[in-house]
Amino acid sequence: MSDVSNRSDGRKLPRRQRSIYQVHYGLEPRRGSVMASPLPLRRFTRQVAGHSGDVAGGKYTGLLQCSDGTILKPILKESQKREAEFYERITSSNRPDLVQLRKFMPKYYGVRKFTYNGFEQDYIMLEDLTDGMLEPCVMDLKIGRITYDPYASVDKIKREESKYTRCKQQYGFCIPGYQVYRVGGPRDGELVRAGKEQGKRLCGEQVVTVIRSFLNASAGAACRVLLLQLLAALWELQRCISRAGVLLRSSSLLLVYDASALRACCGDSSVARCRPPQLARRRSVPSVFPSGGSSFSGQLSPLGPVYPRLGASPPVSPRTPSPPVRSSWSEALARLATSHSFDNNYQEKLSRMKLEYRARLDRLANWSGERHPCGSLRVVDFAHAFIQDDGNMRVDDNFKDGLDSLADILEALLKDTDDLLS
Ligand SMILES: Nc1ncnc2c1ncn2[C@@H]1O[C@H](COP(=O)(O)OP(=O)(O)OP(=O)(O)O)[C@@H](O)[C@H]1O
Numbered sequence: 001m002s003d004v005s006n007r008s009d010g011r012k013l014p015r016r017q018r019s020i021y022q023v024h025y026g027l028e029p030r031r032g033s034v035m036a037s038p039l040p041l042r043r044f045t046r047q048v049a050g051h052s053g054d055v056a057g058g059k060y061t062g063l064l065q066c067s068d069g070t071i072l073k074p075i076l077k078e079s080q081k082r083e084a085e086f087y088e089r090i091t092s093s094n095r096p097d098l099v100q101l102r103k104f105m106p107k108y109y110g111v112r113k114f115t116y117n118g119f120e121q122d123y124i125m126l127e128d129l130t131d132g133m134l135e136p137c138v139m140d141l142k143i144g145r146i147t148y149d150p151y152a153s154v155d156k157i158k159r160e161e162s163k164y165t166r167c168k169q170q171y172g173f174c175i176p177g178y179q180v181y182r183v184g185g186p187r188d189g190e191l192v193r194a195g196k197e198q199g200k201r202l203c204g205e206q207v208v209t210v211i212r213s214f215l216n217a218s219a220g221a222a223c224r225v226l227l228l229q230l231l232a233a234l235w236e237l238q239r240c241i242s243r244a245g246v247l248l249r250s251s252s253l254l255l256v257y258d259a260s261a262l263r264a265c266c267g268d269s270s271v272a273r274c275r276p277p278q279l280a281r282r283r284s285v286p287s288v289f290p291s292g293g294s295s296f297s298g299q300l301s302p303l304g305p306v307y308p309r310l311g312a313s314p315p316v317s318p319r320t321p322s323p324p325v326r327s328s329w330s331e332a333l334a335r336l337a338t339s340h341s342f343d344n345n346y347q348e349k350l351s352r353m354k355l356e357y358r359a360r361l362d363r364l365a366n367w368s369g370e371r372h373p374c375g376s377l378r379v380v381d382f383a384h385a386f387i388q389d390d391g392n393m394r395v396d397d398n399f400k401d402g403l404d405s406l407a408d409i410l411e412a413l414l415k416d417t418d419d420l421l422s
């Protein structure tokens, strides 16, 4: 019997099976069987970090990809067997915290034996997070100041502590690799890749610079839509991690977006086209004496705020009644007056505004977990991940601190885009 079903586009998908909590892809039997009619395999060229390369004898240690798009992660070490077990448990669990966490992991399709280059071995089968992207931009952020697990040997602790030291201490994460397709400018469409050697040298402001560059924001502000998508997902992940009974050591957060979608959104001038119009900043208030340069007196006239001018006579004689002046200020003052009357339900307007604002925040925060065409994030690499089973849940502060620090950086970049709204 075949393990795959045909798709209209000719590609094949693993058979789908519904569970109460999610639709997941179950391939039975999960372990130990060799593919009956193996799909063609190739190296996964979109891998930006982690083990890769040929070891002695031609065995390839990096990720592979099936012709149906599935990613294959080789099980080379004991810790990767634990990773497969972690996926198994999270996928089959109905514990609410783990069901939540599942939204932030690639879909898991089981473990199978495949043969590549004459070597047969077990592989963890996963959803390709870059599937369907024309110009996939991927950043691997290894989260946590501590990147070894509680059972690590003294040697392993030393090795981990000697790598990415400053970056991990300063930010609670490090950047072992990323790739980005440039959008706009003379290098439009160029693929830029950076690996762990560059990552190990990063510290201080350079870390923010690299994140800006990854977001195609080196020459100006980042795309506001992209930032909001990433932040909405990150805020939800922060909440999820605060409630999940897991310990994630040395796991990575993959930030993913499609540069071609960004180009369609922003083109050459990232600020001009992607800003949501309803978030436009209030224009500055015109002054009666715009060139006066002195500070606001605290008084309002029908023409606007009154600024005292040194040596100048008062603009309106207190004894001469001013003629009725029509300006945006007089209209605003008139509106203000009516809004304070009992006939005008100012309170209701204010609560409606508050409700709308809250609904917008909720829409951002209650992100559905589906991969967004533009920006998304997922946690990968669970070789050193553990599920707390003792009923005494402890927040994984090591992982949470890294997420908080990334959120601070992205929020600051979002603030930069506020300044450019007019
Ligand atoms: N589901 C996925 N979809 C797309 N790309 C993925 C996926 N999983 C992993 N990758 C890519 O592979 C890289 C390495 O993944 P992962 O961290 O799981 O491998 P690893 O060899 O265990 O890494 P490490 O050496 O840090 O232990 C990621 O940085 C990412 O580029």
Ligand SMILES: O=P(O)(O)O[C@@H]1[C@H](O)[C@H](O)[C@@H](OP(=O)(O)O)[C@H](OP(=O)(O)O)[C@H]1O
Residues within 6 Å of the ligand: 050, 077, 079, 156, 159, 163, 176, 196, 250, 383
């Ligand atoms: O970024 P680098 O320099 O490639 O560092 C490697 C990375 O931290 C891997 O996650 C880790 O594999 P584990 O998941 O097995 O810990 C490996 O450990 P190792 O040296 O013990 O193989 C490290 O060498």
